[in-house]
Amino acid sequence: MKLSYLIILSLFTKISFGQTIGQLKSDSDALAFLKNNFPALDSFQYAANSAVRSTETKKWDVADLDKNGKPDLLISGTLDGVRNVVYVVLAEGDGQYRLEDISPGGYYLVPVSIIKKIGADNAILLLQSVSGREWLDTLTFKYGVFLKYHAVVPTKKISLLHYRSSCPNDCPVYKLIIDSSNITMEAAGPGGMNMKPGDTLRGTYNSKLTREKFNELTELVNYIDVSSLNSNYSVSGNDVPTGIIEVVFTDGTFKRIDDYGKVGTPGLIVLHEYLEKLRLSQSWEK
Numbered sequence: 001m002k003l004s005y006l007i008i009l010s011l012f013t014k015i016s017f018g019q020t021i022g023q024l025k026s027d028s029d030a031l032a033f034l035k036n037n038f039p040a041l042d043s044f045q046y047a048a049n050s051a052v053r054s055t056e057t058k059k060w061d062v063a064d065l066d067k068n069g070k071p072d073l074l075i076s077g078t079l080d081g082v083r084n085v086v087y088v089v090l091a092e093g094d095g096q097y098r099l100e101d102i103s104p105g106g107y108y109l110v111p112v113s114i115i116k117k118i119g120a121d122n123a124i125l126l127l128q129s130v131s132g133r134e135w136l137d138t139l140t141f142k143y144g145v146f147l148k149y150h151a152v153v154p155t156k157k158i159s160l161l162h163y164r165s166s167c168p169n170d171c172p173v174y175k176l177i178i179d180s181s182n183i184t185m186e187a188a189g190p191g192g193m194n195m196k197p198g199d200t201l202r203g204t205y206n207s208k209l210t211r212e213k214f215n216e217l218t219e220l221v222n223y224i225d226v227s228s229l230n231s232n233y234s235v236s237g238n239d240v241p242t243g244i245i246e247v248v249f250t251d252g253t254f255k256r257i258d259d260y261g262k263v264g265t266p267g268l269i270v271l272h273e274y275l276e277k278l279r280l281s282q283s284w285e286k
Contacts, residue, residue, distance in 0.1 A: 021062055021091055022071045030060040030075055034089065038099050041087075047078040047111040056112040056127060063115045063122040066090055066141045074124060076111040084109040086126065088146065102139060102146050104128065123149050143220065143270045154222045157250040161217070163275050167241035176275060178217070183209045183282060205284035213278065220274060221247060224267025227255050233264025243272050 024030050027046065035042055046059050060075040070091035078084050085103040092098055103109060104126055114125040118138075124146070126137040138149040163176040177184040185205045226247055245257045245268075257264070262272045 020071075020095075021073045021089065021097075024060070024062060024073070027059055030073065031077075033073070034075055034087070037089070037097055041079070041099075043079050044077050044085075045079075045081075047076070047081075047084050056110075056114055058113050059111070061113040061115045065115075065122050065124070067121075068092070074113045074115055076109070076113045078111065083107050084111040086111075086113070086124075088124070100146060102126070104137060110134070118149065118151075121149075142223065143274075145266055145270055147224065147266050147270070150223060150225065154225055154227065156218075156222055156227070156253075158214075158218050158221060158247060159250045160248040161221075162244075162246040164244040165241065165272075165276070168239055171241060172279075174279065176279060178209065178214075180211075180214050181209055183207050183278070185279060185282075185284060203286060205286050207282040207284050209282075217274065217278075220271060224265070224271060226257065226271075227253065229255075229257055229265060229268070231255075231257060233257070233259045233261070233268070235261030235263060237261075243268075243275075245271065 019029065019033055021033070024033055031044070031046065034044060059077065060073060062071045062073055064070060065072040065074070065088060068091075072091055073089040074086070075089070076084065076086040083103075084107075085101065086109065088100040088102055090098045090100060102124065106128075108128040108130045110127040110129050112127055114127060115122050116125055117123075118140070121140050124139045126139065128135055128137065139146045140149040141147075159179070161176075161178040163178070164174075166173045173187075175186040177186075183206070185207070187202055187205065226245070227249075240261045243259045243262045245255075245259070247255045249255075257268070259268055259272070263269055
């Protein structure tokens, strides 16, 4: 599977009745908390710090990363003694936790946990090293996932966005055409498209798009910086969905992305999900 930048996996949610993240005091506390709440990570251990020049040595850290008022845990180490990984445990409610794997691809991650304040946000710094060279990737929590932090976000305006979703199996096949006030959906596929039980759509439908929704879409497209992404992403296999995104900006520029597998980058995953939710939430008229 070829993914850009990193793979973000929501592994599962766990309800805990023991020690909370805010009560963690030591390395052993943090390690025990992770294993007690997520038994699938029983082989997780802290790894040796392989940084060449870094003075960072912290194996875990705590901060409110998703801005819900509850402390979250950042912890780094290894599962197999070879590749270093980094996890975030998000506190979602009383004793309820969600595990996120934010490990970058490759074998360059230095197993230290670094959280820095950037403006009003708590950001995660992923320190990586190879052949004496070190660099940092910075992640921040936006749109429900961890995305690459952008100090300067483009402010392009969308003139028109086309989105096509298809797959070889029994799943919705459709095309969305979106401008600042309208959205058109073409429902394709041999069996039409089920929006809800007993309601199958075939053909072309229209819906009004609120200014708020269009602004949300524009903000997302700008934050993930669609214009700078690759034009093609793919995964192995021949039975996965495909999403094709085409954006025309008001400055005359154009971007097309063919995403075979719909997991090209963490930002694209969010955009696919947003457009799918938009399809399901609109009121359609033929």
